[in-house]
Amino acid sequence: MDTGTIFTIGRQFGSAGRRVGSEIAKKLNIPFYDKELISLVSKDSGLNEALIENVDEKAASSFFQSLMAGSNPFGAFPMATSNLGLPDLPINDRIFLIQCDAIREIAKKGPCVIVGRCADYVLREEKNRLLSVFIHSPLDVRCERAVNLYKIPEKKASSECQKNDRTRAHYYNYFTDRKWGKASNYDLSVDSSILGVTKTADFIIEFDKLRRGL
Secondary structure (H helix, E strand, O other): OOOOOEEEEEEOOOOOHHHHHHHHHHHHOOOEEOOHHHHHHHHHHOOOHHHHHHHOOOOOOOHHHHHOOOOOHHHHOOOOOOOOOOOOOOHHHHHHHHHHHHHHHHHHHOOEEEEOOOHHHHOOOOOOOEEEEEEEOOHHHHHHHHHHHHOOOHHHHHHHHHHHHHHHHHHHHHHOOOOOOOHHHOOEEEEHHHHHHHHHHHHHHHHHHHHOOO
């Protein structure tokens, strides 16, 4: 089913956000992008996939922040792309800009699901086509998933969940003028533990239909 909608999924670690996004894509028969973006960025940039994966969703330490004296880079450069002619950019920032180009190109092709990587912000001009979603769930539920799915030792599960959340928050906050996970920054914020993966995906799809008057 072609909805015409681009779904972007922000997510807490262990909240099943990726699985929810994948389920939406399967149900609607539309493309799904998560780690798949790494291959696209590698192809566009010529950079090694392992290098890209190593810095994936991790912010660099200084360039954009020093450039804007602590303010958001895209606030000043809303159409920033990989062709800025700035060879001294930190690798994280270079990859982010190339990734932005890839996300925009994906969006031009039609409806899809994109997980993470500030896609909701990168595509913020696509207001009529974009549905931005943030998936969260209680820490104890996420810890259980971390132990069962990622084989993280039970004693370390809580700290690992929170560490990964801090990394994602820093990345998002660094490259945007928004706060990661803040409900008002998204069209929809959903606790996936209430309905489970499949029904959460169904709920998001139904929400999209209702907002478009279908």
